[in-house]
Amino acid sequence: MGLSVTILGCSGGYAGAGGACSGYLVRSGDASLWLDAGSGTFANLQRHISMDQINAIVLSHEHPDHWRDIEGLYVAYKYGDSTRQGIPIYAPAPVRTHTYFATEPVFAWNDVADGGSVDAAGFRLSFSRTDHPVETLAVRVERDGRALAFSADTGPRWSFADFGQPINLALCEATLTVEDEGTAQHVSGRQAGASAEAAGVEHLVLTHFWPANDPAEMAAAAKSTFTGRVSTAAIGEEYYV
Numbered sequence: 001m002g003l004s005v006t007i008l009g010c011s012g013g014y015a016g017a018g019g020a021c022s023g024y025l026v027r028s029g030d031a032s033l034w035l036d037a038g039s040g041t042f043a044n045l046q047r048h049i050s051m052d053q054i055n056a057i058v059l060s061h062e063h064p065d066h067w068r069d070i071e072g073l074y075v076a077y078k079y080g081d082s083t084r085q086g087i088p089i090y091a092p093a094p095v096r097t098h099t100y101f102a103t104e105p106v107f108a109w110n111d112v113a114d115g116g117s118v119d120a121a122g123f124r125l126s127f128s129r130t131d132h133p134v135e136t137l138a139v140r141v142e143r144d145g146r147a148l149a150f151s152a153d154t155g156p157r158w159s160f161a162d163f164g165q166p167i168n169l170a171l172c173e174a175t176l177t178v179e180d181e182g183t184a185q186h187v188s189g190r191q192a193g194a195s196a197e198a199a200g201v202e203h204l205v206l207t208h209f210w211p212a213n214d215p216a217e218m219a220a221a222a223k224s225t226f227t228g229r230v231s232t233a234a235i236g237e238e239y240y241v
Contacts, residue, residue, distance in 0.1 A: 005148055
């Protein structure tokens with residue numbers, strides 16, 4: 001069936017003009033997983049699937065640029081034509097406390113934590129806590145012998161190597177320039193490349209760009225530490241894992 005990921009948003013912190021924050025659509029066969037739901041990603045998701053085709057949602061952490069659009073999805077389900085209920089969300093426990101709406105029974109919340117694994121919509125999901133100020137979980141998604149790993153937000157003290165091998169495609173934040181390394185618990189393109197190299201990643205896709213930074217600069221920095229294929233995320237692009 002294959003495994004693919006479509007970029008719904010790749011801005012970090014806030015969305016740049018015409019952009020969207022963190023969000024990815026992972027698909028295999030008729031199974032669809034919404035991975036992070038930052039501002040603007042729900043609109044972009046509907047360019048690829050209908051809201052009734054969402055089988056499960058994973059939210060990496062409580063910072064709003066990674067989850068806010070599930071509230072729009074809730075409104076669409078609650079007051080639209082859909083009668084769906086019990087859509088599973090997998091997230092660290094604090095995320096649920098920030099929602100404006102009482103989202104049950106539309107959503108079925110499942111707390112996940114460092115070292116945990118679950119089966120959801122035909123995907124095997126594994127979680128690893130990253131180097132970030134709040135509880136943040138990187139996610140490994142496996143199906144049919146292929147593996148996608150998503151760094152979520154992290155500083156340099158976490159690595160894709162924590163997931164083991166193989167990792168066919170890694171989505172890694174590249175928020176900082178090389179000159180800004182150490183100023184926040186995020187990584188640069190250079191550090192993202194080093195993390196991917198340590199884990200034997202085949203294809204590195206950089207994402208979560210601070211809107212004022214140049215993705216091409218991030219890619220050049222990543223190539224200084226990573227010997228595999230490097231791409232820069234852009235809304236609407238689809239990658240096969």
